[in-house]
Amino acid sequence: MSASDEEIHDEYPDGSVRLRNPNIELMDQDILYHLALGSGSHDLVEMFGDVKFVCMGGTPKRMEQFAYYIMEQIGHKLPAGTTLQDISKYSYRYSMYKVGPVLSISHGMGIPSVGILLHEVIKLMYHAKVKDPIFFRIGTCGGIGLEGGTVVISEEAVDGLLRPYLELPVLGKLVQRTAKLDKRLARDLKSMAEPSQLFETVTGKTMCTYDFYEGQGRLDGAFCEFTEQEKLEYMEQVHKAGVANIEMESLSFAALTHHAGIKSAVVCVALLDRLKGDQVLAPHEVLEEWQERPQKLVARYIKNYLAMKGRLSLDGHSGSVPVLSPRRYKLVQQESETYD
Numbered sequence: 001m002s003a004s005d006e007e008i009h010d011e012y013p014d015g016s017v018r019l020r021n022p023n024i025e026l027m028d029q030d031i032l033y034h035l036a037l038g039s040g041s042h043d044l045v046e047m048f049g050d051v052k053f054v055c056m057g058g059t060p061k062r063m064e065q066f067a068y069y070i071m072e073q074i075g076h077k078l079p080a081g082t083t084l085q086d087i088s089k090y091s092y093r094y095s096m097y098k099v100g101p102v103l104s105i106s107h108g109m110g111i112p113s114v115g116i117l118l119h120e121v122i123k124l125m126y127h128a129k130v131k132d133p134i135f136f137r138i139g140t141c142g143g144i145g146l147e148g149g150t151v152v153i154s155e156e157a158v159d160g161l162l163r164p165y166l167e168l169p170v171l172g173k174l175v176q177r178t179a180k181l182d183k184r185l186a187r188d189l190k191s192m193a194e195p196s197q198l199f200e201t202v203t204g205k206t207m208c209t210y211d212f213y214e215g216q217g218r219l220d221g222a223f224c225e226f227t228e229q230e231k232l233e234y235m236e237q238v239h240k241a242g243v244a245n246i247e248m249e250s251l252s253f254a255a256l257t258h259h260a261g262i263k264s265a266v267v268c269v270a271l272l273d274r275l276k277g278d279q280v281l282a283p284h285e286v287l288e289e290w291q292e293r294p295q296k297l298v299a300r301y302i303k304n305y306l307a308m309k310g311r312l313s314l315d316g317h318s319g320s321v322p323v324l325s326p327r328r329y330k331l332v333q334q335e336s337e338t339y340d
């Protein structure tokens, strides 16, 4: 199991990203193959040294949209006549956009895909000498006993056996890495959720599976060797254990960020209630609107953070002003000071 948060921060008090691999220092250059970047070919400090937030989500389109949304929200201006560029375009794997201190990156589907990306993004943070970055996953999920459109902030990630760690065979042995998300970050995000008549924002455990169909107890895959009754009993069982939603990346996301000493949070919107069905039936436009909900919450956090650091003018930018009561604003400000 990996070291505790305290140990990580004692070891790296200046907020440097923990790279637990002595080999990297000894290499002439480090090629971040799946990002189409490299420490020899690019000035990574110049390109990424000012990054504070790394936001990830499944699809290139979502992360491009998020990049434009955060740009509007933080009042970031592009040079006249230019548009945002996909920095990792020539990897043909992931898409990456940079908007001031925010990176918006697609991670594809599942633990292997997000795991490869995290290795390279964590190394990118290290090469760029970024201090104390905060990572978010902005995703979709199936809810358990939650209406479609509900936003779930993960308190913890567990696997399909309810184990709170990522298990990976390395050199023929199983390595286990604790899947810890930052509790304070999750609390702060929850406190920034606007009370809405349209949808709820809840917190709970997130179950991360290796498959969308059988792995998530669906009856509608190409194969199914269990009954509806057995599926529902399993859903009730995990629900009782505190699981609010099911998706496919949180375990790796939590484990790898924690192992690197990086604070992270997972915010997903439920596309359906798994106690009621398996197929994603909501119309395209509804799904589009739902997917914006986690983006808006994370953007509000980023905007508040930058405002509190004096890196965003609350009057002089194009987005709307964050909605925090003065009391809550002060509280979040005090808490955020411990991040720097």
Ligand SMILES: O=P(O)(O)O[C@H]1O[C@H](CO)[C@@H](O)[C@H]1O
Binding pocket: 057, 058, 059, 108, 109, 110, 138, 139, 140, 141, 212, 247, 248, 249
């Ligand atoms: O919404 P995204 O980030 O794509 O994630 C969820 O959607 C995919 C399955 O449809 C899985 O990757 C799951 O984790």
Ligand SMILES: O=c1cc[nH]c(=O)[nH]1
Binding pocket: 140, 141, 142, 143, 212, 216, 246, 247, 248, 271
């Ligand atoms: O049910 C769902 C919906 C989205 N993503 C998942 O992984 N599962």
